[in-house]
Amino acid sequence: MDHVDRILEEWQRERPDLDVSPIGIIGRLHRLAGSLTDELVSVYREHGLGEGEFDVLAALRRAGHPFERAPGDLAEHTMVTTGAMSKRIDRLEAAGLVTRRPSATDGRARVVALTAEGRAVIDRAFEAHIANEQRLVGMLDPSDREALERILRTWSEHLP
Numbered sequence: 001m002d003h004v005d006r007i008l009e010e011w012q013r014e015r016p017d018l019d020v021s022p023i024g025i026i027g028r029l030h031r032l033a034g035s036l037t038d039e040l041v042s043v044y045r046e047h048g049l050g051e052g053e054f055d056v057l058a059a060l061r062r063a064g065h066p067f068e069r070a071p072g073d074l075a076e077h078t079m080v081t082t083g084a085m086s087k088r089i090d091r092l093e094a095a096g097l098v099t100r101r102p103s104a105t106d107g108r109a110r111v112v113a114l115t116a117e118g119r120a121v122i123d124r125a126f127e128a129h130i131a132n133e134q135r136l137v138g139m140l141d142p143s144d145r146e147a148l149e150r151i152l153r154t155w156s157e158h159l160p
Contacts, residue, residue, distance in 0.1 A: 004028050036136065043132045047125035048095075052080070052088045054129070057097060057122035060114045068113035070103065097121055 001009075004027040011020040037051075044054045059077040060067050069077070075085040089112055092098040097118030103109035114122070137145055 002028075004031065039132065039136060040129065043128050044125060046128065047121060049121070049125055052078070052084070053092055053097075054122075054125060055080075056085070056088050056092060056112075057114065057118055058126060060098065060112065061119065061122045061126065066113060067119060068111050070109055071112055074112060092118065 004024060007027060008020055008023055011018070011023065041051050044051055047054075049057070055078040056074055059074050060069060062077075063069050071085055071089060072082060074089070075082045078085070080088075089098060089100065093100060097115055098112050099115055100110050100112055103111050140148065
């Protein structure tokens, strides 16, 4: 029995009138998300990055040459507020990993771009990140991974 089984057992004893079976799924996903985040963040730290900084650098790298995006686009691609994005960009700029400059098409807008050092850092960090994710999903049988991905995709289509 794991922690979630014990919670289920207690609720079934205390509230036999309710179907508490969703706790088995939601509770395990919640606990697993925390554990997975810890596993991912430890790799980012090895490269001198926090989770937010990794996300910004990865979004810039995914943009392709010349590896730049507007701050609003970065916020959208990393699902944070523009205020949080500004703080992340400030830290990355201070570390020499990104630059900010005026947009060539809109004088009021700014563009954030990877520096050569920023690109080298995210390339190394991303290689380690993918190896880490391979290790984590490698704990599952290949057919279970495919089923889980399909189930999670379907479920996420029904949520905001």
